[in-house]
Amino acid sequence: MVIVDTSVWIDYFGGVVNAHTDWLDGRLGVEPFGLTDLILCEILQGIRSDGQFQKVKKALAAFDLFSTGGAEMAVRSAENFRFLRARGQTVRTTIDCLIGTSCVVRGHALLHKDRDFAAFERHLGLRVIHP
Secondary structure, three states, rough: OOOEEHHHHHHHHOOOOHHEEEEEEEEHHOOOEEEEEEHHHHHHOOOOOOOHHHHHHHHHHOEEOOOOOHHHHHHHHHHHHHHHHHHHOOOOOOHHHHHHHHHHHHOEEEEOOOOOOOHHHHHOOOEOOOO
């Protein structure tokens, strides 16, 4: 399963062409893709028009959705944050920490354009797609 981060979806829905959106576009319908509840929230928060909101919400409903919530995931995310900070790598947002931890715990790969996930890849074994 490949989780697609908000940083890629924003470009994709905005019509931006880059290595990440090309990779995603070329594999839609071929590989299993998913997103987390927090990624879904981040994407939908940024949409201004009601019509576009409904269109994007419907498009994203086609993908598997994974929860980043619950006590176990919160504790694991805090542990990962502390582990990375002790190694001089501070993750800038709690959301990225929850997404990264969720992917590591479930063994999902992550397609992203966000520097915070580099520490997860380097120190915690996050599988990252590098188009």
